[in-house]
Amino acid sequence: MSKKVPFVDWTPAITPEEVFSDIIGLNEIQVVVQRTYWLEMRPVERGRCVVMQRDEDGVVRDITPQGFNVRTRVHEYGGGAYTVYKDAIYFVNFDDQRIYYQSKDNAEAVPLTPITNEDGSLGKYAALSASPDGTKLLFVYEKEYRNKENANLLAVLDLAAKGISKPQIIAKGSDFYADPIFSPTGKEVAWLQWDHPDMPWDSTELMMGSFEDNTLHNVKKVADGGSICFPRFDRAGKLYYAMDKVVDAESDSANWWNLYCFTDAVEQITAEQAEFGEPHWVFGQSNYDFLPDNRIIAKMVKDGADCMVVIDPEQKSLSVVETGLSCYSNIRTDAQGRVFFIGASAKKSPAIICLDIDSKTDKILKSSSSIAMKSADISLPKIISYPTKDGEHAHGFLYMPRNSRYTAPEDDKPPLLVMAHGGPTSSARAVFSAIIQFWTSAGFAVIDVNYRGSTGYGRRYRDKLLSQWGVIDAEDVADAVRYLIKAEKVDGAKVAVRGGSAGGYMVQRVMTQYPDFFAAGASYYGIGNLITLVEETHKFESRYIDNLIGVKLPAGEKEYRERSPINHLDRLKAPMIIFQGTADKIVTPECSRELARNLEERGIRYEYVEYEGESHGFRIRKNNVDSLSREFAFYRVVFSS
Numbered sequence: 001m002s003k004k005v006p007f008v009d010w011t012p013a014i015t016p017e018e019v020f021s022d023i024i025g026l027n028e029i030q031v032v033v034q035r036t037y038w039l040e041m042r043p044v045e046r047g048r049c050v051v052m053q054r055d056e057d058g059v060v061r062d063i064t065p066q067g068f069n070v071r072t073r074v075h076e077y078g079g080g081a082y083t084v085y086k087d088a089i090y091f092v093n094f095d096d097q098r099i100y101y102q103s104k105d106n107a108e109a110v111p112l113t114p115i116t117n118e119d120g121s122l123g124k125y126a127a128l129s130a131s132p133d134g135t136k137l138l139f140v141y142e143k144e145y146r147n148k149e150n151a152n153l154l155a156v157l158d159l160a161a162k163g164i165s166k167p168q169i170i171a172k173g174s175d176f177y178a179d180p181i182f183s184p185t186g187k188e189v190a191w192l193q194w195d196h197p198d199m200p201w202d203s204t205e206l207m208m209g210s211f212e213d214n215t216l217h218n219v220k221k222v223a224d225g226g227s228i229c230f231p232r233f234d235r236a237g238k239l240y241y242a243m244d245k246v247v248d249a250e251s252d253s254a255n256w257w258n259l260y261c262f263t264d265a266v267e268q269i270t271a272e273q274a275e276f277g278e279p280h281w282v283f284g285q286s287n288y289d290f291l292p293d294n295r296i297i298a299k300m301v302k303d304g305a306d307c308m309v310v311i312d313p314e315q316k317s318l319s320v321v322e323t324g325l326s327c328y329s330n331i332r333t334d335a336q337g338r339v340f341f342i343g344a345s346a347k348k349s350p351a352i353i354c355l356d357i358d359s360k361t362d363k364i365l366k367s368s369s370s371i372a373m374k375s376a377d378i379s380l381p382k383i384i385s386y387p388t389k390d391g392e393h394a395h396g397f398l399y400m401p402r403n404s405r406y407t408a409p410e411d412d413k414p415p416l417l418v419m420a421h422g423g424p425t426s427s428a429r430a431v432f433s434a435i436i437q438f439w440t441s442a443g444f445a446v447i448d449v450n451y452r453g454s455t456g457y458g459r460r461y462r463d464k465l466l467s468q469w470g471v472i473d474a475e476d477v478a479d480a481v482r483y484l485i486k487a488e489k490v491d492g493a494k495v496a497v498r499g500g501s502a503g504g505y506m507v508q509r510v511m512t513q514y515p516d517f518f519a520a521g522a523s524y525y526g527i528g529n530l531i532t533l534v535e536e537t538h539k540f541e542s543r544y545i546d547n548l549i550g551v552k553l554p555a556g557e558k559e560y561r562e563r564s565p566i567n568h569l570d571r572l573k574a575p576m577i578i579f580q581g582t583a584d585k586i587v588t589p590e591c592s593r594e595l596a597r598n599l600e601e602r603g604i605r606y607e608y609v610e611y612e613g614e615s616h617g618f619r620i621r622k623n624n625v626d627s628l629s630r631e632f633a634f635y636r637v638v639f640s641s
Helices: 433-443 459-463 472-486 502-513 529-537 544-549 558-564 565-571 589-602 620-638
Strands: 025-032 033-041 048-054 058-062 082-085 088-092 099-102 120-131 136-144 151-157 168-170 176-182 188-194 204-210 217-231 237-242 258-262 266-268 289-291 294-302 305-310 317-321 327-333 338-344 350-354 361-367 382-387 391-399 415-418 445-450 495-500 519-526 576-581 604-613
Touching: 025 082, 025 327, 025 604, 033 082, 033 099, 033 317, 033 350, 033 361, 048 361, 082 120, 082 350, 088 120, 120 176, 136 176, 151 176, 168 188, 168 217, 176 217, 188 217, 204 237, 294 327, 294 350, 305 327, 305 620, 382 472, 391 433, 415 472, 415 502, 433 445, 433 620, 445 472, 472 502, 495 502, 502 519, 502 565, 502 576, 519 620, 529 544, 529 558, 529 589, 544 558, 565 589, 576 589, 576 620, 589 604, 604 620
Parallel strands: 289 327, 415 445, 415 495, 495 519, 519 576, 576 604
Antiparallel strands: 025 033, 033 048, 048 058, 082 088, 088 099, 120 136, 136 151, 151 168, 176 188, 188 204, 204 217, 217 237, 237 258, 258 266, 289 294, 294 305, 305 317, 327 338, 338 350, 350 361, 382 391, 391 445
């Protein structure tokens, strides 16, 4: 029988230790004949990433030798850190960023690239792809310099060469490159490129050229004028990709990342008011692949929610595959028509799944977690759209408190925890999260906000953030709180907000712009001073803020100062807890340290926690446990005072 206890006094159904007990990150599925490979990130091993293999007999084992960490620092977000050709594995090691080769399973790892380049730069590599005949390795090549901006290139290694060799550059001149791929014959290479100040979800170019003698010939531009992602050659050698463009009408299919094909001319394959692409934050992702009969199996996002679909490119027809899941990523296929992907739902943690399209049967190959919560303790999300102050709408997922051991007094309302996702060009997803369940079972209502600027709702919705960062998204967060208070679903005196990176910026921004709404906040590696961020961040995002603020420095110094929370701390009325990693190269430690110093000088209540060796997005289990425990204790003190 449940006890009648006020929401703020509920004890969570799972502890922080249990939240992060056995959780692992799953990514980068590859299928080679009868073997399945994936990348596994292990918080219990300080965030070490390991290539895993499931062989034809169903045996799962580590492939990466001890002492190696398969992770690349290209763009700092990494991805595409390994590839497999027959029995050979090629991967990037995190500590030295060199490419290594293993001749077969569990073989000794042999370096293929030098420690440093002749010009003194550190070589970094991503999006590794072997040629169909296994003689070449294609990749994005980033040269990291100490005293000037990094150089980004496309390059290859000749795998017939023995020992360490210098990458041979095949494309240069653009600020960024991504997703290089060989055609099925190996005679063509396609890739994406773009330049400052655009981000890849603003404007990219899809290029293709003939490849011979480690050189590109007859290079041509296949498509531009919009955001292009996920170039893929089908089994017949046709080039597919997802693309959206700036258009006037939200209902125009060009407003959405639809699929296109190129042979001699561009052909539109889908015309949905839905997304088949997503922002290129990391390399090595795959939202669609080709079945043996050349139909396409794809993730489609409509109204912020995922579904899996089969597309017939000849008939331009589309059908939904019912799986009972609500989130898909890393879609790959094999010659038998089986589909491999990472899937999750509101009740199930992400897992690697093998689906037989014909028989509709599936099998879990590996789960990211074995956390077992009773159904009576799991809070399910409700999709909401709510009005904004300027007459439009924003979106979110609302989770109400749920814990089978407790009921609250009839006149009691739960505290509210607002979650602000990062990016800011990213999105909240309706997928099981042990962290969200920790909070809801602790008596909190949780609203996971997809403010304007989030992906999954078309280009026009995403682009509303341009020149309005820190304004329109902050308004949307505040309007979510207004909406829930007006609906009498939460206690308006007990509202907290949490977020990381750009979400951490949002925490600081709304707490200073709407100080009467928030009683507490948790900023994880957040941004207090936009000028400090621009001066210290990495190349990939160094011009991102030009478009988000609408003007660049130094001309825009006034706007940057106005949008920097650190300059509005006099308005802050609530305490804040701040978390930061010392090894963060995206939002550097000085961003959080500067905020803490200012809070200290002003006598504003705060806590500052810094984790040695932690980077952007905490990976080490003990740090995740500690930060969640501290954040929970922080709110408990604030709400009980």
